[in-house]
Amino acid sequence: MTSHTPADTFPRQYARTLRYTVGAPRSFSVASDGSRVVFLRSLPRTPAGEAPVGSDRANRLWTLDTATGEERIAADPVALLGGGEEDLSPAEKARRERSREGSAGIVGYALDSAGRLAAFALSGRLFTADLVAGTAVELPAEGPLLDPRPSPDGAYVAYANTAGELRLTRTDGSADWAFAEPDGPGVTWGQAEFIAQEEMSRDRGYWWSPESDRLLVERADDTPVRRWWIADPANPGSEPAEIAYPAAGTANAEVGLWVFGLDGTRTEVDWDREAFPYLARVHWSKGGVPLLLVQARDQRSQRILGLDVATGATEVLFEEHDDIWLEVFHGVPAWTPDGRLVRISDEGGVRALVIGDHAVTGADLHLRSVLAVTDDEVFFTASGGAAESDPEPGWVAVGRIGHDGKRLSWEAANDRPFTSVGTAVHAAGITVRATAEPDLPGTLVKVSRDLPEGVVVDDIATIESYAELPVITARPVFRFAGERRIPSAVFLPTGYDRERDGLLPVLMDPYGGPHGQRVVQAHNPHLNSQWFADQGFAVIVADGRGTPGRGPAWEKSIAFDFAGATLDDQVDALRALAEEFPLDLGRVAIRGWSYGGYLSALAVLRRPDVFHAAVAGAPVTDWELYDTHYTERYLGHPAERPEVYTANSLSGYAPGLERPLMIIHGLADDNVVAAHTLRLSSALLAAGRPHTVLPLSGVTHMTPQEEVAENLLLLQVDFVKRSLGI
Numbered sequence: 122m123t124s125h126t127p128a129d130t131f132p133r134q135y136a137r138t139l140r141y142t143v144g145a146p147r148s149f150s151v152a153s154d155g156s157r158v159v160f161l162r163s164l165p166r167t168p169a170g171e172a173p174v175g176s177d178r179a180n181r182l183w184t185l186d187t188a189t190g191e192e193r194i195a196a197d198p199v200a201l202l203g204g205g206e207e208d209l210s211p212a213e214k215a216r217r218e219r220s221r222e223g224s225a226g227i228v229g230y231a232l233d234s235a236g237r238l239a240a241f242a243l244s245g246r247l248f249t250a251d252l253v254a255g256t257a258v259e260l261p262a263e264g265p266l267l268d269p270r271p272s273p274d275g276a277y278v279a280y281a282n283t284a285g286e287l288r289l290t291r292t293d294g295s296a297d298w299a300f301a302e303p304d305g306p307g308v309t310w311g312q313a314e315f316i317a318q319e320e321m322s323r324d325r326g327y328w329w330s331p332e333s334d335r336l337l338v339e340r341a342d343d344t345p346v347r348r349w350w351i352a353d354p355a356n357p358g359s360e361p362a363e364i365a366y367p368a369a370g371t372a373n374a375e376v377g378l379w380v381f382g383l384d385g386t387r388t389e390v391d392w393d394r395e396a397f398p399y400l401a402r403v404h405w406s407k408g409g410v411p412l413l414l415v416q417a418r419d420q421r422s423q424r425i426l427g428l429d430v431a432t433g434a435t436e437v438l439f440e441e442h443d444d445i446w447l448e449v450f451h452g453v454p455a456w457t458p459d460g461r462l463v464r465i466s467d468e469g470g471v472r473a474l475v476i477g478d479h480a481v482t483g484a485d486l487h488l489r490s491v492l493a494v495t496d497d498e499v500f501f502t503a504s505g506g507a508a509e510s511d512p513e514p515g516w517v518a519v520g521r522i523g524h525d526g527k528r529l530s531w532e533a534a535n536d537r538p539f540t541s542v543g544t545a546v547h548a549a550g551i552t553v554r555a556t557a558e559p560d561l562p563g564t565l566v567k568v569s570r571d572l573p574e575g576v577v578v579d580d581i582a583t584i585e586s587y588a589e590l591p592v593i594t595a596r597p598v599f600r601f602a603g604e605r606r607i608p609s610a611v612f613l614p615t616g617y618d619r620e621r622d623g624l625l626p627v628l629m630d631p632y633g634g635p636h637g638q639r640v641v642q643a644h645n646p647h648l649n650s651q652w653f654a655d656q657g658f659a660v661i662v663a664d665g666r667g668t669p670g671r672g673p674a675w676e677k678s679i680a681f682d683f684a685g686a687t688l689d690d691q692v693d694a695l696r697a698l699a700e701e702f703p704l705d706l707g708r709v710a711i712r713g714w715s716y717g718g719y720l721s722a723l724a725v726l727r728r729p730d731v732f733h734a735a736v737a738g739a740p741v742t743d744w745e746l747y748d749t750h751y752t753e754r755y756l757g758h759p760a761e762r763p764e765v766y767t768a769n770s771l772s773g774y775a776p777g778l779e780r781p782l783m784i785i786h787g788l789a790d791d792n793v794v795a796a797h798t799l800r801l802s803s804a805l806l807a808a809g810r811p812h813t814v815l816p817l818s819g820v821t822h823m824t825p826q827e828e829v830a831e832n833l834l835l836l837q838v839d840f841v842k843r844s845l846g847i
Contacts, residue, residue, distance in 0.1 A: 131593050131652045136830035141645050143178050143224060144587030146555070146566050147544065152236025155549030157252060158185040158568055158584075159195070159239065161227055165587045179226030182239060184252050185568060187551060190582035196250040196257040198226040198243050208244045210265035211362075212283045215791070234273035234331070238292065240280075242266055247280060249292060260290050261297045267312060268325060272333040277383075279311070279327060279336060287311035287327060287338055287381075300336075300381060307344035307365075314341040314374040316367060319792065320750040321401050321449055331407040335430060336381045337390075339400065345372035351791055355818035364791050369745050369752040369766075370759040376400050378413070380430045388433040392426055399750065401449045409456035412438075420446045420754045425454045425462065438462060445677040446754045452491030452501075457524055463494055467673040474501055474522065481526035487672055489517060493547040498523055500547040504670045513599040514608030514664070515641040517542045519554055543643070551581075557643035559597055563588050564645075593655065595647040597662075599640065603697035607690050608640040608664040608671070610647060611702050612654035619703050625659040626708035626845050629695065629724075629732075633665055633687050634716030635676070635755065640664045649834075653712075656838050657847065659704050665690025681756055683744075683769045688723055692731050707733075710841045714738035715793060715822070718785075719771070722801065725782050726774035734781045734844035736837045739793045739822055742771040742801040746794065775804035781844035783813040785833065787820030813840070 135141070146162040161180040182196035198207075207225060209217075217228065230241040239250045245265025250257040262269075262280060266288075269280035277289050285303035287310040290296065301310035311327040318324050326339035343365040350361035367373045378390040378400060392415055401423070402414035411428040413435065422442045426435040439454075439462060441447060448467070455463040461477035465488045472488045473480040476499065482488060485505070492500040500521045505511040519542055522529045543564055545554040550571040555564040566584040597610040613625065630650050632639050639646070639662045647662070654660040664670070666686040667679035679686045691711070699706055711732050713721040718740030725735040741747050744766050745759050759766045767773060782805075786798040798814060805812050815836070820829055841847075 129592050130831070131591070131648070132831040132834040133827065134589065134592055135648065135652075135834075136827040138589050139178070139224065141563065141588050141591060141648070144589065145564060146183075146584045146586060147180075148229065149544065149546045149553040149555075149566075150230075150232055150236065151546060151548035151551045151553065152232075152252075153234055153549055154236070155551045155570075156187055157236060158187060158551065158553055159183070159230070159232065159236065159252060160185070160553075160584065161230070162584075162587060163224070163226065178224045180224055180228060182227050182230060182241065182250055182257075185582060185584060187568060187570070187581050190568075192584070193255060195239065195252050195255060196227060196241070196248065201243055201248055201257060201259070210245050210283050212267060213242075213245065213265060229268075231268075231270040233271040233275035235275065238271050238275040240269040240271045240278045242269055242280070245283075247278065247290065249278065258294075260292065260294055262290055263288060263297065263299075268327075270325075270327070270329065272329050273331055274333040276333065279329070281309070281311040281326065285309040285312075287336075289383075301338055301340075301379075305342065305344070308340065308342045310340055311338050312341060313339065314343065314376055315346075315365065316373060316748060316750045317376075317400070319748060321399070322451065323401065328403050328405050328411075330405060330430070334383050337403060337405060337411060337428075337430075338379050338381050340377045340379060341374045342376075343374040346374055347371050349794065351789060351794065353819065354788060354816075362791070366791070366794075367749045369747060369749055369756070371749065373398065373418075373749055378403075380428075380433060388430070390428060390433045390435065392424075392435045397422070397424055402454065404453075404455050406456055408458065409460070412454045412456070412462075414449070414454055416447065416449070418749075418753065419758070420750070423447050425464070439464070441466065443467060445680045448676075450488070450490055452493075455491060455494050457494055457499075458496050459524075461524070463491060463499060465491065470672070470674055472673055474499060476524050476526070479526060481522055481524075482529070486520070487670060489670075492519070492545055495547075498528075500545075500552070502542055502545060513642070514601060515599060515610075515638070515643075515670075517641070517670075519545045519552065553584075557641075557645070559595070559599075559642055559644055559647075562591055562594075562644050564643075591645065591648050593648060593651055595644050595651040597647045597650075598702075599642075600698065600701070602663065602694040605666070605690065605693065607694045607697070608668075609694050609698060610640050610650070610662045611698060612647065612650050612660040612662075613702070614654050614657060615651075617703075622703075624703045624705035626657065626847060627695065627704050627706070627710070628653055628658040628660045628841060629691055629709065629711040629721075630660050630662050630717075631665075631691060631711070631713050631720055632715070632717040633663070633668065633691060633713065633720045634683070635667050635679070635751075636669060637716060638664055638669050652834070653838065656842075658710075658841075659702060661695060661698060661704075663691055663694035665694065679755060681762065681765045683719075683755065684723055684727070687720055688727060691720065691724065692728060695731070706731075708845045708847070710734040710736070710845055712736040712738070712837055712841070713740075716741065722771055722782060722784065723774075725780040726771060726777055729777070729780050732780065734841055736783045736785065736840060738785045738833075739787060739790060740771070740784065740797060740801070741793055742797040744770050746797055746800075771801050772804035775801065775810060776808040778805060778808070778810040778812065781813070781840070783815060783837070783840045785815045785817065787817040787822060789819050790822045792822040 247262035346365035352361040397415035399416040404412040718737040722737035
């Protein structure tokens with residue numbers, strides 16, 4: 122890691138480094154023969170005559186030789202663009218917003234099956250890199266393009282573009298042609314629709330066959346989706362941006378799948394799309410029929426389908442039902458080499474790894490993802506679930522287990538429970554894992570080779586991080602709070618002395634909702650909370666019911682009731698921790714962003730006896746304005762459960778506001794649109810309740826602008842201190 126600029130304050134450094142992710146290695150892949158690891162990383166900024174200071178945001182494509190540990194740059198975007206600035210299309214900007222991507226340069230790539238050829242986009246143009254020769258070239262393409270992917274044999278690159286086409290180009294540069302063209306307005310080929318990108322973590326819309334002779338291609342038609350317009354009030358002369366937004370209870374894009382042959386054949390894939398409209402996962406591995414995971418709209422039923430690529434017919438291989446909802450996981454469904462399904466299931470109240478007909482992990486583990494399926498093992502990530510034996514919350518580790526459920530072991534570097542795996546990949550006997558610890562800034566990325574016993578790993582190399590060292594040190598104290606053992610982290614001011622300083626005003630700092638785990642065994646994710654603590658607060662982060670990592674019952678206990686369980690657990694954690702820590706329960710504020718913003722506003726509206734001030738950033742205030750897949754999973758369909766939407770939205774509680782409330786919202790946000798804040802503000806005004814609204818012109822849900830992000834932290838501290846009389 123590199124040193125920081127001497128004049129840096131934490132808010133400015135935190136914003137400039139994109140939360141200390143700039144310069145950190147990421148996006149790892151392993152060549153099929155295990156000879157190299159491929160990854161992205163930017164370069165240190167090195168002023169003339171000075172030591173390296175931080176990193177720029179432009180990622181380069183790197184390789185690491187697993188025999189020697191040598192790293193080298195395979196593609197440099199600055200050189201490929203001739204030193205010019207990137208020019209991103211609106212579609213690419215939207216794609217990056219969906220994936221919360223704030224960096225620049227090469228932000229994604231795909232490899233052929235040998236791991237020799239990489240394809241990537243820069244400024245909407247197509248480039249490939251030969252990872253053995255170390256050369257990169259631009260190929261002819263009709264851009265601006267999205268998501269280029271080489272065929273497994275390296276002869277072609279497929280890509281989507283903003284015209285809605287899926288195109289192919291030969292890697293020798295001899296030809297480029299349209300493979301699929303839109304057959305109507307609103308139709309795109311080879312692109313994941315909004316809901317897949319935002320809620321299913323599926324960011325691709327086509328898949329090559331292992332033999333390179335066919336592609337599975339998504340056709341999406343968003344003409345049924347309701348149109349919204351995002352205006353820029355600071356620039357009244359500019360046209361509002363039109364977006365297709367599938368709000369709860371309204372129509373989704375129509376999604377289908379086709380088999381396209383390089384010989385010109387086209388076959389539509391047939392499944393019951395009326396009953397199972399969501400295409401959640403596609404898996405096509407060598408030697409196995411393609412697998413599709415399709416879900417019902419209410420997400421209580423799903424099917425794993427096997428596809429006959431010659432006819433387009435599908436066969437139901439497994440059907441699953443849950444009375445509450447079914448989750449979608451990374452890496453499954455998949456095949457073992459001998460033809461057994463690999464999946465993750467919540468059967469029996471345990472989130473387990475299932476191979477064939479048998480669960481091979483038990484109640485002591487909570488499966489998170491599948492990393493790889495080898496000839497005789499499955500590599501996965503897991504946490505401890507609700508295990509009473511865990512001394513501290515928040516660990517995640519890499520595990521491996523035989524197809525027969527035997528030989529369960531853990532990577533030695535993940536000496537649970539005091540580390541957390543942020544990223545891991547496995548292929549060809551090589552594991553790359555990025556681990557973090559609470560006492561060390563950043564992440565440690567190690568490349569290891571499997572040993573026969575599968576218990577000890579042989580470290581080949583450590584991939585250096587160029588991320589800046591933070592100007593402050595996080596000091597989380599982890600606890601399971603209260604009778605429900607709510608995972609929590611407590612932060613006190615640096616240098617705090619209880620005898621000298623007495624009780625501290627409290628700042629609750631939650632996300633507190635689905636898919637948002639904040640209490641983790643790591644350092645950097647807690648820096649923001651530590652900085653708030655250093656302003657004179659005791660800061661509490663509590664992962665209550667609904668947050669991931671504690672078992673299916675924990676996650677699903679919020680069904681139809683956001684406003685109850687998630688808020689109750691913040692209150693319970695606060696009161697339980699006050700028995701041990703110096704908390705002044707007469708001065709309690711709460712802040713959060715997105716779901717955390719919703720929870721913060723809810724707290725002062727419904728529990729003013731506990732919370733005395735709130736800062737709500739980009740809050741969802743009316744759940745009928747949020748998207749279908751997320752909202753209907755938790756609250757049901759608004760036409761069927763209108764009372765649930767009323768009870769969990771905020772405007773109805775507006776007359777009860779009696780505490781200071783600041784609401785912050787980016788006016789360019791196309792995920793949680795600014796209408797949420799405006800509707801709550803209107804309800805508060807109608808009820809005669811004073812409040813503060815801070816609109817952010819040109820800012821999206823991510824607030825990436827350095828000055829905006831820095832000043833937001835400072836303004837929040839000032840507001841909370843004034844509101845609590847500090």
